[in-house]
Amino acid sequence: MTKRALLLIGDGMSDRPCKELGGKTPLQAAHTPNLDRLATEGINGLCDVVRPGIRCGSDTGHLSLLGYDPFQVYTGRGPFEALGIGMDVQGGDVAFRCNFSTIDENRVVTDRRAGRITEGTAELAEVMNGKVIDGVTCYVKESVAHRCALVLNGMGLSSKVSDVDPHEEGKPLSECYALDGSPEGIRTARVVNQFVEVSIELLKKHRINLDREALGLPAANCIVPRGAGQAPNLRPINELHNVNSACVVETGLIRGIGRFVGMTPYDAVGTTGGLDSDLDSMGRLLIDVLVQHNFVLCNVKGPDLCGHDNNPAEKARQVEKLDAMVGMILERSGPGLYVALMSDHSTPCELGDHSGDPVALTIWGEGVRVDAVTRHDEISCGPGSLGRLIGNNVVPILTQFIEVQEKYGA
Amino acid sequence: MTKRALLLIGDGMSDRPCKELGGKTPLQAAHTPNLDRLATEGINGLCDVVRPGIRCGSDTGHLSLLGYDPFQVYTGRGPFEALGIGMDVQGGDVAFRCNFSTIDENRVVTDRRAGRITEGTAELAEVMNGKVIDGVTCYVKESVAHRCALVLNGMGLSSKVSDVDPHEEGKPLSECYALDGSPEGIRTARVVNQFVEVSIELLKKHRINLDREALGLPAANCIVPRGAGQAPNLRPINELHNVNSACVVETGLIRGIGRFVGMTPYDAVGTTGGLDSDLDSMGRLLIDVLVQHNFVLCNVKGPDLCGHDNNPAEKARQVEKLDAMVGMILERSGPGLYVALMSDHSTPCELGDHSGDPVALTIWGEGVRVDAVTRHDEISCGPGSLGRLIGNNVVPILTQFIEVQEKYGA
Numbered sequence: 014m015t016k017r018a019l020l021l022i023g024d025g026m027s028d029r030p031c032k033e034l035g036g037k038t039p040l041q042a043a044h045t046p047n048l049d050r051l052a053t054e055g056i057n058g059l060c061d062v063v064r065p066g067i068r069c070g071s072d073t074g075h076l077s078l079l080g081y082d083p084f085q086v087y088t089g090r091g092p093f094e095a096l097g098i099g100m101d102v103q104g105g106d107v108a109f110r111c112n113f114s115t116i117d118e119n120r121v122v123t124d125r126r127a128g129r130i131t132e133g134t135a136e137l138a139e140v141m142n143g144k145v146i147d148g149v150t151c152y153v154k155e156s157v158a159h160r161c162a163l164v165l166n167g168m169g170l171s172s173k174v175s176d177v178d179p180h181e182e183g184k185p186l187s188e189c190y191a192l193d194g195s196p197e198g199i200r201t202a203r204v205v206n207q208f209v210e211v212s213i214e215l216l217k218k219h220r221i222n223l224d225r226e227a228l229g230l231p232a233a234n235c236i237v238p239r240g241a242g243q244a245p246n247l248r249p250i251n252e253l254h255n256v257n258s259a260c261v262v263e264t265g266l267i268r269g270i271g272r273f274v275g276m277t278p279y280d281a282v283g284t285t286g287g288l289d290s291d292l293d294s295m296g297r298l299l300i301d302v303l304v305q306h307n308f309v310l311c312n313v314k315g316p317d318l319c320g321h322d323n324n325p326a327e328k329a330r331q332v333e334k335l336d337a338m339v340g341m342i343l344e345r346s347g348p349g350l351y352v353a354l355m356s357d358h359s360t361p362c363e364l365g366d367h368s369g370d371p372v373a374l375t376i377w378g379e380g381v382r383v384d385a386v387t388r389h390d391e392i393s394c395g396p397g398s399l400g401r402l403i404g405n406n407v408v409p410i411l412t413q414f415i416e417v418q419e420k421y422g423a
Numbered sequence: 424m425t426k427r428a429l430l431l432i433g434d435g436m437s438d439r440p441c442k443e444l445g446g447k448t449p450l451q452a453a454h455t456p457n458l459d460r461l462a463t464e465g466i467n468g469l470c471d472v473v474r475p476g477i478r479c480g481s482d483t484g485h486l487s488l489l490g491y492d493p494f495q496v497y498t499g500r501g502p503f504e505a506l507g508i509g510m511d512v513q514g515g516d517v518a519f520r521c522n523f524s525t526i527d528e529n530r531v532v533t534d535r536r537a538g539r540i541t542e543g544t545a546e547l548a549e550v551m552n553g554k555v556i557d558g559v560t561c562y563v564k565e566s567v568a569h570r571c572a573l574v575l576n577g578m579g580l581s582s583k584v585s586d587v588d589p590h591e592e593g594k595p596l597s598e599c600y601a602l603d604g605s606p607e608g609i610r611t612a613r614v615v616n617q618f619v620e621v622s623i624e625l626l627k628k629h630r631i632n633l634d635r636e637a638l639g640l641p642a643a644n645c646i647v648p649r650g651a652g653q654a655p656n657l658r659p660i661n662e663l664h665n666v667n668s669a670c671v672v673e674t675g676l677i678r679g680i681g682r683f684v685g686m687t688p689y690d691a692v693g694t695t696g697g698l699d700s701d702l703d704s705m706g707r708l709l710i711d712v713l714v715q716h717n718f719v720l721c722n723v724k725g726p727d728l729c730g731h732d733n734n735p736a737e738k739a740r741q742v743e744k745l746d747a748m749v750g751m752i753l754e755r756s757g758p759g760l761y762v763a764l765m766s767d768h769s770t771p772c773e774l775g776d777h778s779g780d781p782v783a784l785t786i787w788g789e790g791v792r793v794d795a796v797t798r799h800d801e802i803s804c805g806p807g808s809l810g811r812l813i814g815n816n817v818v819p820i821l822t823q824f825i826e827v828q829e830k831y832g833a
Contacts, residue, residue, distance in 0.1 A: 361790065
């Protein structure tokens, strides 16, 4: 019997009392026999995924859950945006969120979103992708609508550089400069400025822009970077926790983080990251992956979407879908399975965004010290035996149960 | 509806079981319908204001509660004593607690407290206030009885310097020296030694001392510094927590800390910092201030005084006064108010001083995850859903409820 652990994240699943549910949270309102079985047979508590009161994102939340301290390793959204759209990002790379924008002949930004361009950005990105400037390779990839990402790969780079984006239309492009005056910052800023020049040169004559201009649409004639962040050099998760890890997730951002820390990614057919996602398919894949890997991260996105959309009833239904998936896993997995069930942050429906409330946490498996909690929800788990933990406490608790954690001391 | 938060501190309010109250704490013994309403409708827990077991002061406690780490920013009592008597202190200033002492012609300290002088110290301080030595401005202000404070303002100062106070009568004044041999320490010590000379020169011929000598009283003929501390360069609280803050407090020390971190101070008529303080007046002011500011610190001093005086029955009465003030606030404040009710430290009556016990904590307002606790006291709050937090977790919890906290990540 191989012991193995499933870290099961209902994205944004924890909530606050909802008027529409008669003062219950979606977790309380949902019919969840399988989640409640985990709670009843497990140990329970609350978890501040980053720190108490902090409204974390899915990126900072998952970094913390996987055992990294976001306050040390998270310098900006750039690298995680790039990971999220499937770009290859290495530790030390400096990455930017960018817009395709429209500038005039005086380099004044006339439309920050290039008429909210929706098509052709892949081809526009492609012509610049891989350019080498001063020994630094510049990778570009399109994202949703007018957005794209820029990743700089090379030696001696720094994320302490200013935005090219003037953040306001009618203003000229800003020159990128080193915020701290460091040689690395100066070098990075020079590469960024040259890259912007290259983008202007290559985009102005691009067929897609000529077509847009012919149609009277704003040309996507410049790439405008902002929000520099440096990808951290993280110890690979398999080494950090002595596991053989995989991830089964639905969204680019979480898949990107999983790949970045060295997890093997698997995609279940029919999982869309939407409300219609096929969690049956995801459950079947999880059962298989848990044979090959002794530590598996799974993230189900549906609950978070309902939190952002202020839809508690649908959120409860998404929780019930997750419950059914858990039921299948409990039924078909052999002995030796441990499950940590939680959210990566709360997304209260009435707030419509992430909050700093702690999330419900249940840990289930052979030998846990069963407490009196019988429901997996934000209120019931409060008095549980786990007390109140922070996110990066969770994996060590799992690795000692699955018996892969080295003893610390003699 | 503007969301806003009141951080309401009953100074030293938490306690231990008191024999005189049949084993109850003053919070348990008091009749507190309004505090109990907060507990019943809120979430509850225990809070270690600095760290578990640490007997903090009101200064270190409030620093921690406001989101600063006292272990990083608190180098000594000097700056906070100076703030407490209304002196202007800047980040980087080095400040000392001082005595007016009596020395003989050989600079031997014959009376460390100058006959416990009670009158005339303001005039004595005044003649030295503002002297400039080696580019450093020396500010002096009288405090209670023989005490005063010295603040050095200038470049390149250090608090790593020794005391001039020999801490024993019959011994000569000690020479101030740099504890770490640093250039800043050497410079600071030189200024301190010269300042002591100046004080001797100016005080010996002062009318008040000539009068005292005529009456056979010890002359206050020297200022004797001790307890150097450097005022930290703190990020202003409004910037740190993205709030518009104010404080309504009763004591110089807390008002000084509030001003130092950039809170707008308001004083309620009739609040004395004593047992007779007019909390009705304070409550009315709070209601007004909570219209102008979205984050307000209030400190009520009475409970702490009773703790130091070993008077549990009176402490319970002071708690009941606080309860009445809370009742008025709940009745007259509109929707959108959040309250965090707690103490800055425990002051157990039977100890007569601050202890390292955690304090009761209640957080109340729209959307909190109501738990089963129905009383705000040190025992009842234990099993509450907040669990056990540390002091600088409290403000982030409030700022995410009042929706001013930036999301950390994506």
